[in-house]
Amino acid sequence: MIxxxxxxxxxxxxxxxxxxxxKADRNxxxxxxYYGPRIQGGDLSRLIRxxxxxxxxxxxxxGDNRAYSLDTLPQEYSGSGAGDFRLSxxxxxxxxxxxxxxxxxxxxxxxxxxxTLEGLPAFFGSDSDADTLVVTxxxxxxxxxxxxxxxxxEAYDLITRAVRIVNCGDTPVxxxxxxxxxxxxxxxNLDFITFDGGHVKERKPNRTHLRPGVQxxxxxxxxxxxxxxxxxxLCQPGADEEHGICxxxxxxxxxxxxxxxxxxxxxxxxxxxxxxxxxxxxxxxxGQVFTAPEAALVCSPAGFGQMSRQFHRAIRAHLxxxxxxxxxxxxxxxxxxxxxxxYDHNRLLQLAKESAALGTxxxxxxxxxxxxxxxxxSSLGDWWPNExxxxxxxxxxxxxxxxxxxxxxxxxxxxxxxxxxxxxxxHPDWVLNPTGRPCTRGRCQLVLDxxxxxVRDYIFHALQKVMDSANIAYLKWDMNRALTQVWSAALPSxxxxxxxxxxxxxxxxxxxxxxxxxPNTLIEGCSGGGGxxxxxMLYYTPQIWCSxxxxxxxxxxxxxxxxxxxxxxxxxxxxxxxxxxxxxxxxPLETRGTVALSGTFGYEMVLGSLSDEEKALxxxxxxxxxxxxxxxxxxxxYRLTAPSPDGAPTAWLHVSPDRRSALLCVVAGQTHAGPxxxxxxxxxxxxxxxxxxxxxxxxxxxxxxxxxxYPLPMLNExxxxxxxxxxx
Ligand code: GLA
Numbered sequence: 001m002i003x004x005x006x007x008x009x010x011x012x013x014x015x016x017x018x019x020x021x022x023k024a025d026r027n028x029x030x031x032x033x034y035y036g037p038r039i040q041g042g043d044l045s046r047l048i049r050x051x052x053x054x055x056x057x058x059x060x061x062x063g064d065n066r067a068y069s070l071d072t073l074p075q076e077y078s079g080s081g082a083g084d085f086r087l088s089x090x091x092x093x094x095x096x097x098x099x100x101x102x103x104x105x106x107x108x109x110x111x112x113x114x115x116t117l118e119g120l121p122a123f124f125g126s127d128s129d130a131d132t133l134v135v136t137x138x139x140x141x142x143x144x145x146x147x148x149x150x151x152x153x154e155a156y157d158l159i160t161r162a163v164r165i166v167n168c169g170d171t172p173v174x175x176x177x178x179x180x181x182x183x184x185x186x187x188x189n190l191d192f193i194t195f196d197g198g199h200v201k202e203r204k205p206n207r208t209h210l211r212p213g214v215q216x217x218x219x220x221x222x223x224x225x226x227x228x229x230x231x232x233x234l235c236q237p238g239a240d241e242e243h244g245i246c247x248x249x250x251x252x253x254x255x256x257x258x259x260x261x262x263x264x265x266x267x268x269x270x271x272x273x274x275x276x277x278x279x280x281x282x283x284x285x286x287g288q289v290f291t292a293p294e295a296a297l298v299c300s301p302a303g304f305g306q307m308s309r310q311f312h313r314a315i316r317a318h319l320x321x322x323x324x325x326x327x328x329x330x331x332x333x334x335x336x337x338x339x340x341x342x343y344d345h346n347r348l349l350q351l352a353k354e355s356a357a358l359g360t361x362x363x364x365x366x367x368x369x370x371x372x373x374x375x376x377x378s379s380l381g382d383w384w385p386n387e388x389x390x391x392x393x394x395x396x397x398x399x400x401x402x403x404x405x406x407x408x409x410x411x412x413x414x415x416x417x418x419x420x421x422x423x424x425x426x427h428p429d430w431v432l433n434p435t436g437r438p439c440t441r442g443r444c445q446l447v448l449d450x451x452x453x454x455v456r457d458y459i460f461h462a463l464q465k466v467m468d469s470a471n472i473a474y475l476k477w478d479m480n481r482a483l484t485q486v487w488s489a490a491l492p493s494x495x496x497x498x499x500x501x502x503x504x505x506x507x508x509x510x511x512x513x514x515x516x517x518x519p520n521t522l523i524e525g526c527s528g529g530g531g532x533x534x535x536x537m538l539y540y541t542p543q544i545w546c547s548x549x550x551x552x553x554x555x556x557x558x559x560x561x562x563x564x565x566x567x568x569x570x571x572x573x574x575x576x577x578x579x580x581x582x583x584x585x586x587x588p589l590e591t592r593g594t595v596a597l598s599g600t601f602g603y604e605m606v607l608g609s610l611s612d613e614e615k616a617l618x619x620x621x622x623x624x625x626x627x628x629x630x631x632x633x634x635x636x637x638y639r640l641t642a643p644s645p646d647g648a649p650t651a652w653l654h655v656s657p658d659r660r661s662a663l664l665c666v667v668a669g670q671t672h673a674g675p676x677x678x679x680x681x682x683x684x685x686x687x688x689x690x691x692x693x694x695x696x697x698x699x700x701x702x703x704x705x706x707x708x709x710y711p712l713p714m715l716n717e718x719x720x721x722x723x724x725x726x727x728x
Contacts, residue, residue: 001131004108016156016157017300019034020299021034027061029070053266071085076148082100086270087182088177100142101144102141104140105137120252121319121537133149136148144166162291164292165289175280176281181271189267192233193207199226200547201547202226202561222503223531224253226530234261242305242683253536259271281497282497322515322522322523330360333603356404364410366476367411369390370383372388381448410472410474411478429489451505451506474524479531522542530545538566542570551587553645556667560642572599572602574604575592575602589610591667595720597621631656631661635656640682645669651680659685662725664721671717680709686702694723695723
């Protein structure tokens with residue numbers, strides 16, 4: 001609900017559990033007054049105090065009032081160069097060379113339903129799901145208007161924000177920074193949690209107390225990156241899964257980003273989030289508009305778990321658009337870790353037959369099917385089947401696979417080109433690289449210039465030809481290197497600072513076209529695993545390959561970190577062979593299944609080489625996936641313990657929305673002789689209900705399981721446990 005007090009110019013956004021408020025003061029400065037647990041409202045600008053602070057200057061309109069400074073007031077969208085020296089949200093370069101952005105309130109309008117952003121991902125919602133508020137600010141000297149968009153999804157405690165910047169003058173203006181989100185906190189006594197790592201070790205949570213100055217994470221790799229995720233949290237120092245106020249902020253964007261927090265001189269704090277300013281410079285001609293990507297906020301008054309569950313619900317209901325979003329996704333078998341590049345038609349068909357016999361439903365042909373690609377050094381861009389490996393092409397293969405009762409899916413990497421390819425021979429200027437500069441290769445490949453429509457058109461038609469040549473139910477859209485030498489032959493020198501962002505817009509544009517023409521195709525996003533696992537991609541691809549690391553024990557940490565913002569239904573998770581390719585570790589098949597079941601499930605191995613006993617277990621796992629799908633994909637997710645390689649087992653719980661059934665998953669890490677007896681406290685159950693647990697005849701009261709705990713059996717190293725809880 002949005003409550004506007006027009007006389008006071010006071011705006012209160014109420015959600016089920018939170019309140020967000022800001023107010024334009026008598027000078028037209030938009031002050032942020034409150035964000036936190038739900039309160040009745042009233043004008044909270046009374047919380048703000050004024051004092052003469054040395055070296056904090058005073059804006060023109062307050063004359064000699066030295067107690068009024070933009071440097072000390074909490075701002076809703078901070079300017080720059082005009083007296084607020086903290087993190088800026090907007091940086092302008094004006095025709096006379098000055099760099100000032102000083103915004104004042106103009107007006108506000110409200111509408112039912114959620115705003116949309118052309119060409120950019122955004123949460124969506126009808127009149128009954130969401131409300132929109134648009135507040136217009138202006139820098140009159142620069143003749144630049146800024147529209148702050150707010151989307152309020154009451155039931156999910158979700159507040160989305162986006163920003164449109166309009167050049168209302170008659171000369172070009174350059175944007176050097178255009179944050180999507182600015183959020184001021186009255187106290188800097190907060191912890192900052194970021195999700196960091198690298199390739200094969202994505203999204204490990206890291207928590208630090210705010211120290212004076214700016215601390216930030218971001219990406220300048222052209223993708224949101226394996227190294228830092230565009231999702232961060234701030235919380236009270238004592239906050240944990242079940243207690244304390246915490247804030248989650250996500251950017252719906254798949255390119256360069258920056259999330260920065262500043263602990264300021266008066267022990268207040270500011271969070272900004274948006275496109276990274278590295279090599280960002282956007283020229284706005286008179287009348288033109290720039291739209292900063294959407295940011296999404298959830299505040300939880302009761303710990304991290306509630307924040308995550310609100311994000312999960314909102315993503316499932318208001319971000320995933322695919323027809324597959326709420327359907328059970330097929331159990332897949334993927335050729336990559338089974339064969340890498342070493343296959344032909346017969347070998348693939350053999351894998352498909354063996355896998356179909358055990359109950360898998362979708363066969364995914366990964367890298368290596370096109371051009372003359374036998375290794376990762378050639379053929380990207382030549383999107384036609386290698387007839388030597390695949391006589392009769394994809395049509396023949398997919399037909400035979402369909403006859404086995406399986407769907408057929410395909411890997412592609414449409415943003416890339418190999419130098420050793422026909423596409424590169426014909427269009428060497430279609431890559432990102434300044435003329436005359438030697439290129440930098442990544443995985444032996446170059447990046448196509450997706451800012452160019454003709455490039456996207458070419459790829460679209462090449463891809464569509466492939467799609468039309470076979471019955472393709474699934475696409476894995478991969479992207480396997482970071483961007484370098486970012487320069488487009490199609491743009492003038494004063495627009496090269498737009499290339500990073502235009503590239504992302506180009507990717508979104510092509511994904512949207514492919515979706516529109518192939519509405520029933522399930523698309524899985526991927527970037528060397530989880531290099532582009534962000535809410536921007538989820539708008540186009542309802543699931544994303546979580547990591548190239550398929551080791552069940554490492555996956556515990558990766559999926560745990562990912563779950564802070566993203567629901568299990570979006571995490572690609574597969575059972576692979578042991579010893580694991582990435583770690584050399586051997587874990588039981590049962591455990592690999594338990595971990596992969598809490599994602600979009602599949603296998604990535606030669607199932608035919610398993611023993612009869614293991615094959616029987618695969619059949620059971622597939623049955624378990626089908627049985628637990630609704631619960632895992634649509635239920636609530638509770639992190640019961642944090643993964644630790646050398647301590648208590650990792651445990652999590654999926655609970656149905658009516659709390660009548662739940663699935664407890666536990667995986668032991670390294671074990672040592674003489675382990676302690678462990679009582680595991682569950683969460684999210686109905687305290688008044690009696691639950692029957694798998695293999696236990698005496699029911700357990702919900703409150704006992706949550707307050708006293710469940711006595712875990714002794715588990716051997718890497719052993720796992722899956723227990724159903726059913727209310728009587
Ligand atoms: C990336 C993906 C893998 C696989 C390979 C194929 O690394 O993450 O799953 O598809 O590419 O080259």
